Amino acid sequence: MSIWRYANPAKFMATTERLVPALSWLAAVALAVGLVWGFFFTPDDYRQGSTVKIIYLHVPAALIAINAWFMMLAASLIWLIRRHHVSALAAKAAAPVGVTMTLIALVTGAVWGQPMWGTWWAWDPRLTSFLILFLFYLGYMALWSAIEDPDTAADLTSVLCLVGSVFAVLSRYAVNFWNQGLHQGASLSLDAEENVADVFYLPLLVAIGGFVLLFIALVLQRTRTEIRARRLHALRLRERMA
Amino acid sequence: MIRLVLRDVRLAVRAGGGFGLGLAFFLIVTVLVPFGVGPEGAVLTRIAPGILWVGALLACLLSLDRMFALDWEDGSLDLLATAPVPLEGVVAAKALAHWLTTGLPLVVAAPLFGLLLNLSGPGYVWLVVSLALGTPALSVIGAFGAALTVGLKRGGLLLSLLVLPLYVPTLIFGAEAVRRGAEGLSVETPLLMLAGITAGTLAVLPFAAAAALRVNLR
Amino acid sequence: MELRVRDLACARGGVPVLEGVSFTLSSGEALVLRGPNGSGKTTLLRTLAGLQPPLAGEVSMPAEALAYGAHADGLKATLTVEENLSFWAGVYGTRDIATALAAFDLEDLRERAAQNLSAGQKRRLGLARLLVTGRPVWALDEPTVSLDTASVALFADAVRAHLKKGGAAIIATHIDLGLDARVLDIGGFRAKQREAGAFDEAFL
Numbered sequence: 001m002s003i004w005r006y007a008n009p010a011k012f013m014a015t016t017e018r019l020v021p022a023l024s025w026l027a028a029v030a031l032a033v034g035l036v037w038g039f040f041f042t043p044d045d046y047r048q049g050s051t052v053k054i055i056y057l058h059v060p061a062a063l064i065a066i067n068a069w070f071m072m073l074a075a076s077l078i079w080l081i082r083r084h085h086v087s088a089l090a091a092k093a094a095a096p097v098g099v100t101m102t103l104i105a106l107v108t109g110a111v112w113g114q115p116m117w118g119t120w121w122a123w124d125p126r127l128t129s130f131l132i133l134f135l136f137y138l139g140y141m142a143l144w145s146a147i148e149d150p151d152t153a154a155d156l157t158s159v160l161c162l163v164g165s166v167f168a169v170l171s172r173y174a175v176n177f178w179n180q181g182l183h184q185g186a187s188l189s190l191d192a193e194e195n196v197a198d199v200f201y202l203p204l205l206v207a208i209g210g211f212v213l214l215f216i217a218l219v220l221q222r223t224r225t226e227i228r229a230r231r232l233h234a235l236r237l238r239e240r241m242a
Numbered sequence: 243m244i245r246l247v248l249r250d251v252r253l254a255v256r257a258g259g260g261f262g263l264g265l266a267f268f269l270i271v272t273v274l275v276p277f278g279v280g281p282e283g284a285v286l287t288r289i290a291p292g293i294l295w296v297g298a299l300l301a302c303l304l305s306l307d308r309m310f311a312l313d314w315e316d317g318s319l320d321l322l323a324t325a326p327v328p329l330e331g332v333v334a335a336k337a338l339a340h341w342l343t344t345g346l347p348l349v350v351a352a353p354l355f356g357l358l359l360n361l362s363g364p365g366y367v368w369l370v371v372s373l374a375l376g377t378p379a380l381s382v383i384g385a386f387g388a389a390l391t392v393g394l395k396r397g398g399l400l401l402s403l404l405v406l407p408l409y410v411p412t413l414i415f416g417a418e419a420v421r422r423g424a425e426g427l428s429v430e431t432p433l434l435m436l437a438g439i440t441a442g443t444l445a446v447l448p449f450a451a452a453a454a455l456r457v458n459l460r
Numbered sequence: 461m462e463l464r465v466r467d468l469a470c471a472r473g474g475v476p477v478l479e480g481v482s483f484t485l486s487s488g489e490a491l492v493l494r495g496p497n498g499s500g501k502t503t504l505l506r507t508l509a510g511l512q513p514p515l516a517g518e519v520s521m522p523a524e525a526l527a528y529g530a531h532a533d534g535l536k537a538t539l540t541v542e543e544n545l546s547f548w549a550g551v552y553g554t555r556d557i558a559t560a561l562a563a564f565d566l567e568d569l570r571e572r573a574a575q576n577l578s579a580g581q582k583r584r585l586g587l588a589r590l591l592v593t594g595r596p597v598w599a600l601d602e603p604t605v606s607l608d609t610a611s612v613a614l615f616a617d618a619v620r621a622h623l624k625k626g627g628a629a630i631i632a633t634h635i636d637l638g639l640d641a642r643v644l645d646i647g648g649f650r651a652k653q654r655e656a657g658a659f660d661e662a663f664l
Contacts, residue, residue, distance in 0.1 A: 139400075155457040177418070245547055249536070252539070317532025321534040321589075
């Protein structure tokens with residue numbers, strides 16, 4: 001029993017058929033609990049007031065936005081090395097989810113930033129990095145949609161994902177160098193001094209869990225769609241040959 | 243490979259090759275900026291490093307989509323791929339030719355444009371140095387983008403979308419070096435980073451671009 | 461020098477077009493590929509040239525033995541005939557372009573820019589490129605398109621001279637070149653739809 005058997009589209013479809021609804025429900029429950037708890041049952045921050053509660057959307061979305069790219073990188077590598085079609089399609093499926101999360105992080109950041117910093121947008125390093133990440137997602141998706149042949153598209157987008165990852169990290173450092181920002185330090189870290197208080201911390205963890213589950217469910221569902229689209233493509237080709 | 247460089251340079255210089263277009267574009271951008279922000283010297287001095295770098299970057303972008311597309315259309319890319327030259331070498335040669343016909347003229351002409359934007363005294367040296375160090379990276383990164391989009395009709399717009407985010411680090415360190423230089427601060431860090439980026443992209447991206455070309459030729 | 465092809469299968473745009481192609485070609489031999497449009501002649505030649513990977517089977521020949529002549533001639537419009545040819549000579553590490561110019565009757569056009577050549581003259585220049593590659597196996601895709609009768613004869617002579625020197629040629633063409641060549645009708649190797657190792661079979 002190896003994980004690679006899920007590289008078979010049929011096996012993947014059979015497994016995810018039951019998995020996706022279960023994951024979706026779990027995600028819904030976790031999100032409901034995390035968000036309701038976070039929004040209504042936590043005290044207001046003594047400095048930031050109730051605006052701080054937007055972290056229950058902002059932080060999980062930002063986490064997913066970055067990690068979706070890492071997932072795409074891993075999937076691209078698997079495609080380039082082992083040529084599993086499902087892997088390439090999963091990378092393709094994750095991009096729109098990732099870009100949406102990036103957008104959510106940017107918008108909630110702006111909404112939060114307005115009362116805190118007095119401006120909707122600042123060229124703060126972290127904000128700027130997210131904007132650049134957003135551009136990377138756009139380019140990646142545009143390349144997918146521009147190429148007709150699915151295998152060529154998978155190859156080229158994988159190479160772009162690899163190179164893009166290096167440049168994304170590079171941009172992060174460049175942007176840091178360019179402008180020391182006004183962002184607060186990490187909200188979640190092992191360093192207790194920097195951590196948000198426990199009352200905020202627990203619901204945040206639940207919300208993050210919900211976002212992760214939601215991400216997995218969405219990506220699996222989108223991968224299923226891509227597999228079906230690919231099957232359609234294959235059937236058309238066969239028809240043309242006959 | 244030297245022959246390929248020579249051929250591309252010669253093609254660019256011959257009629258219709260587009261040599262000088264990038265330079266003219268750079269000039270126009272530099273002329274347009276004061277119209278936009280006003281003729282006040284102090285303002286221009288402040289924004290000159292950034293505008294000059296952004297202008298150089300856009301001028302570089304202008305000719306990228308021709309790098310492989312022309313050879314693709316007339317079939318020479320197929321023939322080059324079957325010739326006894328590694329495709330990585332072809333990419334490197336083409337990027338070098340692109341730099342010679344686009345980047346190098348920009349480096350040489352940049353002080354003149356700096357004059358138009360009222361760049362302050364010590365900035366000129368660092369403008370030339372940073373462009374000389376940074377523009378090769380622009381050409382190589384561009385070659386990678388051009389290789390990705392070579393088979394596409396109307397790949398030009400997509401090419402900009404793919405390449406511009408990759409230009410961010412180069413732009414930041416390049417413009418920062420000029421800004422610091424112009425203000426008389428130490429330029430060591432941004433220049434070292436710029437040189438690092440150029441060296442890194444030169445070493446790695448020809449391989450990625452050649453891989454993309456192979457996929458596109460398939 | 462021998463080109464050996466065994467059980468080759470190739471695809472175009474993800475669709476398998478040929479399978480089970482086998483033949484050998486030794487020094488001094490020419491092979492003519494026949495088959496209707498879309499039967500996979502170009503795909504086969506591109507696979508032999510290494511531009512696309514085969515789906516199955518193998519091609520064995522000495523390294524760097526093959527010169528590929530495509531539909532397009534790969535000429536640069538603003539370069540002269542001589543410049544075009546010396547470029548390719550340089551790439552392949554040979555010097556002599558005079559023989560090639562003479563063989564395809566291009567000497568008078570040396571100084572002319574490729575954009576001012578007629579279609580047939582361009583083709584002759586494209587074929588002259590084969591001579592400066594110095595490679596033993598020519599893989600040619602419809603080499604006689606837009607050539608007049610006299611030029612076709614020039615081309616046939618060039619192929620004959622090449623074979624006599626121990627070269628080999630594999631040519632996809634519809635006209636009779638008057639060569640002493642075997643004919644391979646690739647219509648018989650058409651890929652059957654199910655058995656083919658299609659990329660997309662996993663999705664069916």
